[in-house]
Amino acid sequence: MTKTSPLVKFIIWLVLSSAAGCGMVIMAIYLYLVPNLPDTEALRDIELQTPLRVYASDGLLISEFGEKRRNPISYADTPPLFIQALLASEDDGFFEHSGIDLKGLTRAAVELVRTGKKKSGGSTITMQVAKNYYLSSEKTFTRKFTEILLALKIEQSLSKEEILELYINKIYLGKRAYGIEAAAQVYYGRSIKDLSLAQLAMIAGLPQAPSAANPINSPKRAVDRRNYVLARMRNLDKISEEEFQQALREPDVARYHGPTTEVDAPYIAEMVRQEMVDRFGDQAYTGGYSVYTTVNSKRQTAASKALQQGLINYDREHGYRRSEPEFSLVELTPENDNPLLREWFAAADSRFDIDWPSTLEEWDNYIRQQGDFGLLTPAIVADVRKDGAWTYSDNGFLWLPFSGMTWARPYLSVDSVGQDPKNALEVVSIGQKIWLQKTANGLELGQMPKAEGAIVSLNPNDGGIEALVGGFSFSANKFNRVIQAERQPGSAFKPFIYSAALANGFTPASIINDAPVVFEDASLENTWRPENHNGKFYGPTRLREALYKSQNLVSIRILKQIGTRTAIRYVEPFGFDGKKLNNDLSLALGSSAVTPMELATGYCVLANGGYAVKPYLIQRIEDDQGTRLFTARPAVVCRDCDDTDDTTEAEIMQPAEAPLIATEEPDTFALAPTAIDAFEPTPEPTKAELDDALPIIPAAQVMDPRIHYLMVSMLQDVVRRGTGKRALALNRHDLAGKTGTTNDQKDAWFSGFSPDLVTTTWIGFDQPQTLGRWAFGSNTALPIWVDYMKTALEGVAEHPFEQPPGIVSVRIDPETGELARPGQRNAIFEYFRQEDVPTEVSPSEKNNAPGDYSTNEVIPEQLF
Incomplete structure (x- = not known):
């Protein structure tokens, strides 16, 4: 029998002691960490942070808000090929291991001992789920042990499919995209279900370095990683050789796709965002709320185009404001001291001696910084000739012919312009920032308007906002003029004064003297001598005629007779704040400032038969599970309703968790009658079902139907024979409205309606100044209204106003x-x-x- 040497005994003892010590340490760590491990069952009900999304009434996306772009997707809806790509990239033994990869962990530990550096973490997908949902990203041994224990616990609680679903919806993949569906939308603008094999491999390869190696920040690294994933799939026989080779050859077309908005309504989106933050605080950005608005996507698109084109047309009529060049072409320079090379550069034509890569890099940086300006696209002039100019925009080089610049007569003043340009050299210069507009006639030179405008369209039967545009461009100025700009409405306010007159003894045939007047009123600083817009006086005039001719002196005289206090009390229920209305005769000429929204609200009464409605924007709010949290209950025009609903605003705005259909006994709910032998409790109704079952709230009638009919017939004459004649271009017989122009043409308005739609347009400068000597509501604001209503009323049958x-x-x-x-x-x-x-x-x-x-x-x- 041989004796074991003392050295061998020592080594064996040392190994056993080390193993026992490690075992005790591991046991101690286990006993210390296990009691503090979270309940992994909660992962089944985890709430992922998803952005706030705002939709039009037909479900088209208006906007989304939130730091994290996320579109949760179920495992069943995930393409199997993507699952294969992901596992090949991250964890090919996922379906075999129990949550940890012992081989991978051992390899990582050996690397750490040998090199002193952590090269690989040996993490499985389950371990990454544990880290992403429960742990921080700190690199400590305690965190790693906790991650391992959590992974084992998760594997006991959830199925492999459930774990994968959690992973693919939580993982960060660059560019604010969390989850594979959001990443597919960000990089390719399509759903993960619509991507090619190469694109699926690209997404699957992102988790390793989502910020540094995504296809936008580092295209070459991203393609290399994609090819590695494809190679792994081929080695694991998940794809064929033909599929592998074809995917390798496929060029990557990834580019950044911002939120895929389907309706251009940034002012609407901002109104909703503010309302949601008021209701839910910062959770509004992460709770996955979906807000469905009253906005009609077709009308909203038409409103945006009509307002922009109207402002562009006004601006063009007042001349071109040429700017100085701000960019220069970067010229090529010799890279050494070769005299012959310097001599060649000196003799070269400078037009062809350009370092275009450096030049375009600077131009691209400028263009990328520009926002969305709708009909106008920013560009820089690259070369100018007599017959046109080469321009550079986000669409590359574009030829701008001189025919697209002929409108550009120099701006001299608000009332005068210079001579027509003779060639393109008189209009633009190399390096000049310009704007381009695509029109039916081709590419044209554009110009950012200095004047601003607003348009709002309401459903007169309940106040729902059908379309709203608060200015030329939200990117340029976020001031929402529809609800924030208080301006004098001018003659557009006269219908309310005339309505008060009809309710106080006047008729459309009443004769009023249109003659000069002078006011010496203590409430007015100076003597006031009002006159008509053309400086003429017409003598005795019927009320109807005075309205469609917009005669100021008649309006003043009828207000004098009925009294300003009487008029204010009459028009307040229309939606106006009586405290903001001037209590003097200037009220007759629209001197009291109102917003376009307030004016449109008042016109709703004139359109719907005399009922007061309030504008509203949000139809309903849903949580990330589709459960309805809020449903709007606006007052609705109901001509056949006799009873009123006393529901309070607090009840209308009740939260989803409020008690529902409570019976006399607390904490119980009504049960539907059933057969005794098959008695089953009726499921508790959802809030959506209860909201749908609530009775309507009738709108209050604030105008006598007969007064309403008389007023509408007079406003129809404004369209047929008065200042609103341009509306005849719509070829309809159910239109009525009124123009408005203030002193010195500082504001131009048109408010008009059919029985189904009310629309108000306004044009002016943010800092009030004249729009020009020839700018009136009839030729400045009304054309925008007509352009919009042409689309808004398309397919809507004529609806005559009924005679009561x-x-x-x-x-x-x-x-x-x-x-x-x-x-x-x-x-x-x-x-x-x-x-x-x-x-x-x-x-x-x-x-x-x-x-x-x-x-x-x-x-x-x-x-x-």
Whole structure:
């Protein structure tokens, strides 16, 4: 029997002691860490941070907000080929191991002992799930041991498919994309289910270095990683040789795709964002809420284009503001001191002596920094000739012909422009920043308008916002003029004064003297001498005629007769703040500042039969599971409703967890009657079902139907024969509205409607200044309205305004407003409330011929 040498015994003892010591350390770590491990069952109900998404009423995406772009996808909906690519890249033994890879961990430990550096972590996908959902990214042994123990626990609680689903939805893949579906959208603009094999391999290879080696930041590294994943798939026989070779040859087309917005409505998106933050705080950005608005995507798109084109047209009419060149072409320089090379450069034509890579790099940086400006695209002039210019934009080099610049007469002042340009050299210069616009006539020179505008379109039957654009470009200026800009509406406010007059004894045939007046009022700083926009006076005028001709002095006189306080009390229920309305006669001319939204709200009453509605934007809010949290309950025009609903605003805004259908006994719910032998409790109704079952809230009627009909008929005459004639281009008979222009043409308005849609447009400068001598509501704001309504009412049948009982039509003398004489040839028909029909017959000859009030010889009437 041989004796074991003392050295061998020592070595054996040392190994056993070390193993025992390691075992005790591991046991101690295990006993220390296990009690603190989280419950992995909670992973089944984990809530991933997903962004806030805003949709139009038809489900098209308007915008999304949140630091993390995420689109959760189920394991069942994930392409099997992607699963194979992911496992080949990250963990090919995933379906065999129990959560940890002993071989990989051992290899990592040996590398750490041998080199002193951590080269590989030996992490499995399960371990990465444990780290991503529960642990930090700190590199400590305690964190690693906890990760291993958690992985083992997760494997006991969840199936392999559930673990993979958690992983593919949580993992960061660069460019704010979390999860594979978000990454597919960010890099390729498509769903993961629509990607090719090469693209799937690209996404599968991103987890290793998502920021440094994604196909946008580092295309070459990303393609190398993609090819490695493909090679691994081939070695594991997951793809054929033919598939492998074809995928290797496929060029990568990845580029950054921002949020895939389908509707251009940034001002709407910002309104929703502010409302959601008010309701949910910072959780609004991470809770995965989906907000469905009242916005009609077709009308919203039309509104954006109409407003932009209208502002561009106005700006062009006032001339081109040429800017100085800001960029220079980078010229080539000799790389050494060769005299012959220097001599060649000196003699070379400078037009062809350009370092284009360096030049375009600078230009690209500028273009990338520009936002979205809708119809206009930023560009830089690269070369100019007489017949046009080469320009550089995000679409590369584009030829801008001189025919697209002929409009560019130099701007001299708001009322004058210079001569027509003779060639392109007179318009643009090399290195100049310009704007381009694609039109039906080809590429044209554009210009960023200095004037601003707004357009808002409401459903008059419930106040739903159908379209809203708060300015030319949200990228250039986030000020929302629809709800923030308070401007004088001018004559666009007159319909409300006329409505008050009709409710206080006036008729459309009432005769008012359109003659000069002067005011000496203590509330006014100076003597006020109002006049009509053309400086003329028309003498005795019927109320109807005065409205469609927009005669200021008639408006002042009728307001004087009914009283400003009476008028304010009358129009307040239309949606105006009475405290903001001027309590003096200037109210008749629209001197009280209102927002376009407030004016449109008032016009809803004129469009819907006399009912007050409030604008609203959010139809419903859903959580990330599709559960409805909020449903709007606006007051709705209901002509057949007799009973009113006393539901309070607090009840309308109740949270989803509020008690539902409670019976007399607390904490119980009503049960539907069932057969005794098959008695089963009825499932508790969802909030969505309860919301849908609630009765409507009838809108309050604030205008007599007969007054409403008279007012609408007068506003229809504004379109048929007055300042709103341009609206006749729509070839409809159910349109009405009113233009508005303020003093010195600082604001131009048109508010018009059909029974189905109310739209208000406004144009002006943010810092009030004149739009020009010839700028009026009729030729500046109205064309935008017409352009928009052409699309907005497409396919909408004409809907005549119904004549209510108590309205009669009689023949009158147009000069006196009294009943026409038998056989009178110039008699016209006029509408009256039955009790307001004239009783006197017009005399056969007028006692007084209408005077000429157009001269300054007439002594103004003093009104105090």
